[in-house]
Amino acid sequence: MMNNSDAASSTAVIGAVGSAEAAAPRRNSKRPKYSRFTQQELPACKPILTPRWVISAFLLVSVVFIPIGVAALFASRDVVEIVDRYDDVCVPSNSSSSKADKVQYIQSNVTKSCNITITVPKRMKSPIYIYYQLDNFYQNHRRYVKSRSDTQLRYNASADDVSACKPEDVANGNRIVPCGLIAWSLFNDTYLFTLGNNNLTVNKTGISWKSDRDHKFGKDVFPTNFQNGTLIGGGHLNPSIPLSGQEDLIVWMRTAALPTFRKLYGRIEQDLQANDVIQVTLENNYNTYSFSGKKMLVLSTTSWLGGKNDFLGIAYLTVGGLCFFLAMLFTLIYLIKPRRLGDPSYLSWNRLPGGR
Secondary structure, three states, rough: OOOOOHHHHHHHHHHHHHHHHHHOOOOOOOOOOOOOOOOOOOOOOOOOOOHHHHHHHHHHHHHHHHHHHHHHHHHHHHEEEEEEOOOOOOHHHHHHOOOHHHHHHHHHOOOOOOEEEEEOOOOOOOOOOEEEEEOHHHHHHHHHHHHHHHHHHHHHHHOOOOOOOOOOEEEEEEOOOOHHHHOOOOOOOOOEEEEEEEEOOOOOOOOHHHHHHOOOOOOOOEEEEEOOOOOOOOOOOOOOOOOHHHHHHHHHHOOOOOOOOOEEEEEOOEOOOOOOEEEEEEEEOOOOOOOOEEEEEEEEEEOOOEOOOOOHHHHEEEHHHHHHHHHHHHHHHHHOOOOOOHHHHOOOOOOOOOOO
C-alpha cells in the first residue's frame, strides 16, 4: 500500500512533466500564413459568363477570323506554283525499273544531263523563286545533325576542330573544311532555264539568311581538302571563295525538321507570261535512289503571306465557322428554353470582398 510520501512524490513528478510539456515550444503548423496573395484574394476581374456574354464572344471571334481566313486563302490561291518531279525521268530507259541500276547510273562518271519542259499556267510576276524539293531525306537524324563543327565554320583558327564531324573529319590524313556529314552531302543538281532562244538568268545571291552569312560562316574560312575522300557525298566547293560567300552551302547547312523539304536554289527576276514554255537543262547528279527518295523542281511566286499554303486560311475559316455555329446554337437554346440566372450578389467574392 502506497504511503503518503510516495503519493506526494508521484504528484510532484507528474506536475514537473506537465510543466515541461507546457514550456516546450508548440510544433509549427503546416497551415500557411494568411495573405491575400496566397489565398488568391487580390483584386481581379471575375466575369460572370452569362448567355449574352458567351454568344457575343463567339460572334466576335467569328467576325474577326472569317475575314482573315478568306483573305489568307485568296492570297494563297494567287500564288502560282509549278512542281515538276524529275528523278524518275532523268535516268536511262534501261535503268527505270531497277533500283540497283539507278544507283549504279547515278554513281557512274557519265554525264547526267537531262532536259525537261515546263509550261507556265498563269502569269508569274518576278521575283520567281526556284526551289529543289527532296522527299524521304531525313536531315533531322541525330547523328547527321550533330556531324558538324560550328566553330570551324566561323573561325579560321578553329580549322582543326573536327572532333564532332566523324566520319567526315579527316581525308588522306588531313582535316576537312567544312567537315561533317551535312556539308559532305551537299546538294549538287544544277538547273539551266531557257525561254525561247534566251537563257533566263538565275540570281543566286541573297538566298541564305543574312544572320547565317554574318555570324555563322567566316569570311576568312576557305574550303580545304573537301570531297577528297574515297567516297564523294555531294557537291564540290570553290576553294577560293570563303564559306560566307558559299550560299548554296549555307542554305544546305540549315537542316530541315521533316523528311520532305524545300530549299532555295535561286531567283528568276523576270516576269513569265501564261503559256510560256521553259526548257530546263539539268544535271541529275544527286543520289536519292539509294534511299528511294524523290527530287522535284519548284518554281513559285509569293504573296504578302508568303508562299502557297492553304492551311492557314482553312484553319481561320474553320475556327470562325465553328464559333459562328456555336453562337447561333446558343442563341436558339437561349430563346427557346431560357434559364433563370442566379443572383450574383451571393457569390463569395461579392459577399466577402475583404477576403476572410
